[in-house]
Amino acid sequence: MADFLGSIAQGVEKGDDKQVVELAGKALESGLAARDILEKGLVPGIQALGQRFKDGTAYLPEILVSCRAMNRGVEVLKPHLGDADIGNKGTVIVGTVEGDMHDIGKNLVKLMLESNGFRVEDLGADVVPDVFVNAVRDGQADIVALSALLTMTMVEMPNVIGALKEAGLRDKVKILIGGAPITRQFADEIGAEGFAEDCASAVDEAARLMAL
Amino acid sequence: MDKSKAPMPNRERFLAICRGERPGDVSVIDWLHRCWAETVDAWIEQGAPRDIKDQDSMNRYFQFDHLHGLHEIVSEHNRSDLKEIASAQTMGYYHITPPIVPVYEIKVLREDERHRVETTFGGSTVEISKEHPWRMPRFLDRPVKDWATWKEYKKRLDPDTPARWPRDWNAFTARINSTDAPVMLLLEGYFGVLREWTGMESLLYMFYDEPKLVEDMMDQVLHLSMGIARRVVQDLRIDCVRFWEDMAYKTGPLISPEMFRKFMLPRYKQITDFLRSNGIDVLHVDSDGNVDELIPLWLEVGVNFPWPLEVAAGMDGVALRKKYGKDLILGGNIDKRAIIKGKEATREEVMSKVPYLLETGGYFPCLDHVVPPDVPLENFRYYLNLLREIGGQEKLPE
Numbered sequence: 001m002a003d004f005l006g007s008i009a010q011g012v013e014k015g016d017d018k019q020v021v022e023l024a025g026k027a028l029e030s031g032l033a034a035r036d037i038l039e040k041g042l043v044p045g046i047q048a049l050g051q052r053f054k055d056g057t058a059y060l061p062e063i064l065v066s067c068r069a070m071n072r073g074v075e076v077l078k079p080h081l082g083d084a085d086i087g088n089k090g091t092v093i094v095g096t097v098e099g100d101m102h103d104i105g106k107n108l109v110k111l112m113l114e115s116n117g118f119r120v121e122d123l124g125a126d127v128v129p130d131v132f133v134n135a136v137r138d139g140q141a142d143i144v145a146l147s148a149l150l151t152m153t154m155v156e157m158p159n160v161i162g163a164l165k166e167a168g169l170r171d172k173v174k175i176l177i178g179g180a181p182i183t184r185q186f187a188d189e190i191g192a193e194g195f196a197e198d199c200a201s202a203v204d205e206a207a208r209l210m211a212l
Numbered sequence: 213m214d215k216s217k218a219p220m221p222n223r224e225r226f227l228a229i230c231r232g233e234r235p236g237d238v239s240v241i242d243w244l245h246r247c248w249a250e251t252v253d254a255w256i257e258q259g260a261p262r263d264i265k266d267q268d269s270m271n272r273y274f275q276f277d278h279l280h281g282l283h284e285i286v287s288e289h290n291r292s293d294l295k296e297i298a299s300a301q302t303m304g305y306y307h308i309t310p311p312i313v314p315v316y317e318i319k320v321l322r323e324d325e326r327h328r329v330e331t332t333f334g335g336s337t338v339e340i341s342k343e344h345p346w347r348m349p350r351f352l353d354r355p356v357k358d359w360a361t362w363k364e365y366k367k368r369l370d371p372d373t374p375a376r377w378p379r380d381w382n383a384f385t386a387r388i389n390s391t392d393a394p395v396m397l398l399l400e401g402y403f404g405v406l407r408e409w410t411g412m413e414s415l416l417y418m419f420y421d422e423p424k425l426v427e428d429m430m431d432q433v434l435h436l437s438m439g440i441a442r443r444v445v446q447d448l449r450i451d452c453v454r455f456w457e458d459m460a461y462k463t464g465p466l467i468s469p470e471m472f473r474k475f476m477l478p479r480y481k482q483i484t485d486f487l488r489s490n491g492i493d494v495l496h497v498d499s500d501g502n503v504d505e506l507i508p509l510w511l512e513v514g515v516n517f518p519w520p521l522e523v524a525a526g527m528d529g530v531a532l533r534k535k536y537g538k539d540l541i542l543g544g545n546i547d548k549r550a551i552i553k554g555k556e557a558t559r560e561e562v563m564s565k566v567p568y569l570l571e572t573g574g575y576f577p578c579l580d581h582v583v584p585p586d587v588p589l590e591n592f593r594y595y596l597n598l599l600r601e602i603g604g605q606e607k608l609p610e
Contacts, residue, residue: 015420056464058468059464059465059466059467059468059471060416060466060467061416061417061419061420061467061468061471062468064413064416064417065417065420068417099341099343099344099347100347101339101340101341101347101348101349101350102348102350103350104412104413105461107413125339125350126326126327126341126350149348150347150584151548151549151552151584151586152584152585152586180461180462180500180501180522180524180525181524181549183524197462197463198461198462198463
């Protein structure tokens with residue numbers, strides 16, 4: 001059992017999706033519970049890779065192939081998992097703020113959050129405040145994650161927070177922000193609870209905000 | 213007069229600053245102070261003359277020193293040969309058109325109140341904000357997806373295509389060789405343009421899934437660059453070569469140093485060896501983000517002039533000078549956010565690093581990226597006057 005799980009974790013960490021899919025299938029056939037394969041095989045693999053990224057020994061290509069391996073492994077397990085087992089760490093709305101069409105950073109954050117057990121609703125790029133407000137009102141969001149790449153568009157972030165306040169929804173969610181010009185100081189100034197330098201620290205910040 | 217401040221021809225002065233031979237000399241270069249198209253519009257609204265849309269007029273207004281980028285040759289992505297581009301010195305996404313000849317036709321595919329989806333000169337499909345058409349769009353599709361699409365695309369990257377070159381080569385070379393300004397050949401690096409062809413996420417996957425395809429694309433960049441450089445060095449006086457990469461983000465490079473070493477370094481070495489053997493030893497690289505890990509790799513192949521050294525990404529020009537001494541020519545590193553903030557923040561930012569970098573030599577003061585539209589004209593002029601004050605130059609005329 002330990003062999004399967006260790007090899008699955010290694011497969012995720014090195015981004016070998018074929019190995020992960022094959023081993024996840026075999027592990028199921030051998031009688032291992034899908035939930036154990038997820039929590040003791042796939043999750044430690046992606047966590048190890050996330051740590052290497054934070055340590056500076058893994059880079060974005062490694063993040064992408066590891067997340068792909070993780071997600072393909074989850075696909076194999078899905079028919080055997082309950083809804084509560086997938087995306088059970090919380091729900092995050094992600095979007096790039098109005099006037100900003102950049103979406104690469106936001107997409108990476110989405111990928112990493114999903115790979116680490118969060119449910120993500122992606123509102124896209126150039127998102128006006130009302131769309132964030134409606135998504136919070138209509139959904140089950142715990143966190144709203146805002147992205148901006150430009151100094152000209154980072155100023156839209158407080159507008160989203162203001163719109164949530166006006167709608168009486170501010171206390172329902174935590175705000176997490178990130179992007180090239182964004183700093184912790186800016187997050188504090190605009191009253192955002194979370195700030196992430198990159199896609200791996202976004203996972204840590206989301207977990208912190210959910211008090212996980 | 214202080215020898216370092218003595219007047220000399222622009223080209224010689226540029227090269228002397230690069231060699232660290234004119235400590236304290238403030239050369240404010242137009243190329244390093246390019247603006248977004250929206251910035252120029254905002255400045256005109258704030259009282260700048262309307263003619264600053266023209267590069268020469270802008271240079272007179274701000275007293276910039278001119279560095280001539282060889283846009284006349286289609287060798288990189290900033291394209292002044294395409295009619296949709298408003299003017300040569302302002303930046304917008306249309307400028308980011310890979311060096312393909314011929315370009316693709318622009319076609320509007322669909323639009324709504326806020327956005328327009330269209331194909332680009334470079335063969336991508338993008339969604340553009342109608343309110344901010346010059347800002348970077350969202351890319352929906354890219355022209356190179358696999359070997360088949362690459363083989364077709366590659367046909368547009370022949371260095372010998374006549375349309376890539378000025379029609380009257382002799383007249384062009386005579387004009388450029390007689391200019392007083394330093395002249396910069398514009399070439400692509402080995403990451404940035406591949407990302408333009410394939411999209412970032414696709415390219416990053418390709419390093420694992422299709423490494424041979426990545427290498428073939430890089431080989432074509434090298435073939436194109438070598439073909440262009442061979443002809444150019446025969447007939448033109450070149451002072452500097454610029455490589456465009458944009459291969460880092462806020463916390464570091466987009467690929468590992470090991471990947472750089474495996475894929476990019478051998479190709480860089482071929483072109484830089486050729487350039488250096490032709491006496492060109494100012495090799496400039498444009499990459500946003502935190503490039504700390506990339507600098508030693510670039511230095512290994514002789515690329516010695518990084519820009520813009522983004523402060524928000526943790527780049528520290530003073531620390532780089534202390535670490536690398538005069539091996540590195542520095543450009544940028546003045547936090548644009550400080551200039552946006554106001555005069556006090558500008559003074560604090562400039563005085564904290566510019567005097568030291570100037571005195572240690574080999575530094576061109578400029579903002580840490582293209583000037584964005586939220587930099588007010590008044591603040592920008594204050595910043596320029598501060599640099600002039602440090603350099604012992606007269607204030608800009610009102």
